[in-house]
Amino acid sequence: MKDKIHVGIIGFGTVGTGTAKILIENRELIKKRTGIDFILKRIADLDIKRDRGIKVPEGVLTTDAGAVINDPDIDVVVELMGGIHPAKDFMLNAVKNKKHVVTANKALIATEGNEIFAEAEKNGVEVGFEASVAGGIPIIKVLREGLVANNIVAVYGIINGTSNYILTKMTDEKVEFSDALKEAQRLGYAEADPTFDIEGIDTAHKLTILSSLSYGIPLSYNEVYKEGITKITAQDIEFASELGYKIKLLAITKLSNGEIEMRVHPTMIPNEYLISKVDGVFNAVYVEGDAVGSTLYYGRGAGDMPTGSAVVADIVDIARCDNGQKAKGIGYVSADYKIRKMEDIESMYYFRFSAMDQPGVLSKISGILGNYNISIASVIQKGRRLGGSVPLVVLAHTAKERDVLSAVKEIDNLPVVSDKTLFIRVEGKEE
Numbered sequence: 001m002k003d004k005i006h007v008g009i010i011g012f013g014t015v016g017t018g019t020a021k022i023l024i025e026n027r028e029l030i031k032k033r034t035g036i037d038f039i040l041k042r043i044a045d046l047d048i049k050r051d052r053g054i055k056v057p058e059g060v061l062t063t064d065a066g067a068v069i070n071d072p073d074i075d076v077v078v079e080l081m082g083g084i085h086p087a088k089d090f091m092l093n094a095v096k097n098k099k100h101v102v103t104a105n106k107a108l109i110a111t112e113g114n115e116i117f118a119e120a121e122k123n124g125v126e127v128g129f130e131a132s133v134a135g136g137i138p139i140i141k142v143l144r145e146g147l148v149a150n151n152i153v154a155v156y157g158i159i160n161g162t163s164n165y166i167l168t169k170m171t172d173e174k175v176e177f178s179d180a181l182k183e184a185q186r187l188g189y190a191e192a193d194p195t196f197d198i199e200g201i202d203t204a205h206k207l208t209i210l211s212s213l214s215y216g217i218p219l220s221y222n223e224v225y226k227e228g229i230t231k232i233t234a235q236d237i238e239f240a241s242e243l244g245y246k247i248k249l250l251a252i253t254k255l256s257n258g259e260i261e262m263r264v265h266p267t268m269i270p271n272e273y274l275i276s277k278v279d280g281v282f283n284a285v286y287v288e289g290d291a292v293g294s295t296l297y298y299g300r301g302a303g304d305m306p307t308g309s310a311v312v313a314d315i316v317d318i319a320r321c322d323n324g325q326k327a328k329g330i331g332y333v334s335a336d337y338k339i340r341k342m343e344d345i346e347s348m349y350y351f352r353f354s355a356m357d358q359p360g361v362l363s364k365i366s367g368i369l370g371n372y373n374i375s376i377a378s379v380i381q382k383g384r385r386l387g388g389s390v391p392l393v394v395l396a397h398t399a400k401e402r403d404v405l406s407a408v409k410e411i412d413n414l415p416v417v418s419d420k421t422l423f424i425r426v427e428g429k430e431e
């Protein structure tokens with residue numbers, strides 16, 4: 001094992017700064033713990049003038065990514081620039097130069113990871129991506145190492161801090177989505193273009209990675225069902241609360257009848273479940289293994305220092321991995337797997353119908369639900385608006401998604417229904 005490891009970073013933004021800070025400030029601590037001296041040799045960024053609040057040794061900063069990728073001394077290249085291009089080329093070039101790579105780039109790993117891992121294996125180097133899912137929570141290590149002896153039954157994650165902040169704000173302050181989003185943007189949580197956060201795309205990138213690690217399947221981002229939080233209203237949150245639930249944007253992967261489910265959508269979770277108490281920008285991942293049972297991991301899913309903590313852990317891991325047992329990208333890939341189609345899933349459901357407030361409407365709606373084998377658990381109707389429409393809320397027992405889609409289509413065509421029906425999948429035990 002080498003006792004000195006030279007590190008080069010590409011991308012001196014938020015996470016790059018956190019990573020550099022940890023490598024510089026905790027250098028002695030990490031050396032004491034590992035017996036290895038981690039030397040930050042280069043940081044490349046187009047902007048090397050801006051003050052990031054840390055003192056970087058002379059000669060480390062460069063505007064040329066090639067000075068990192070092609071430096072013969074550098075053992076580990078850390079890609080922290082984000083986006084697909086040119087990050088992918090930088091990573092592949094580093095790998096071809098026989099350098100290990102570490103990244104926090106979930107979009108890149110989820111969509112291009114299969115190619116990057118294959119290239120890394122060909123070149124005998126490692127790819128670390130702990131920081132790509134749930135920031136500072138070491139969830140990759142949990143799945144790969146801590147729970148290696150388990151068949152994974154299910155994984156449920158709140159893994160996008162921005163959407164969790166928005167839903168928490170809507171819950172606590174009864175504000176609408178657009179106002180909560182504005183506040184998230186003001187505080188710098190949401191990206192300038194928040195689509196990835198609020199449409200479930202960022203969550204789906206991370207779920208792709210968790211699914212592959214849990215079930216040994218190739219990274220299959222395109223197979224993930226994605227639904228964001230933009231249609232959730234403050235009223236839905238209030239109805240959910242009356243029924244004893246919180247609404248969270250949940251990433252779910254689990255085995256159902258031998259098929260793998262991968263889905264991201266707003267989900268109602270019973271108030272008494274620990275994960276429903278994960279608020280604000282915090283992340284949490286619940287993992288159930290056949291041997292260990294239920295486990296839950298909680299922490300900060302973004303930010304310079306939490307994400308930097310995961311990046312540096314990967315660098316250390318790679319340096320320590322001298323026993324010839326490479327991590328091999330995503331782990332094993334099983335030959336035989338099937339991803340479940342969304343129409344085939346089963347769940348409990350919350351429906352908010354926009355129905356005319358007149359006699360016989362409920363029976364028309366419940367009749368259609370009944371025709372599709374959707375059984376009602378409870379009903380709420382609040383307010384009277386003669387001649388107008390009111391929200392009619394129905395909580396249904398476990399039903400098939402395929403039946404739900406057909407029933408909603410038929411209900412939305414009724415003349416007494418004035419607007420599109422909103423439905424939310426519900427987790428928890430059947431009452």
Ligand code: HSE
Nearest residue numbers: 159160161162301302
């Ligand atoms: N936009 C992400 C979030 C950042 O809100 O969680 C961390 O991946």
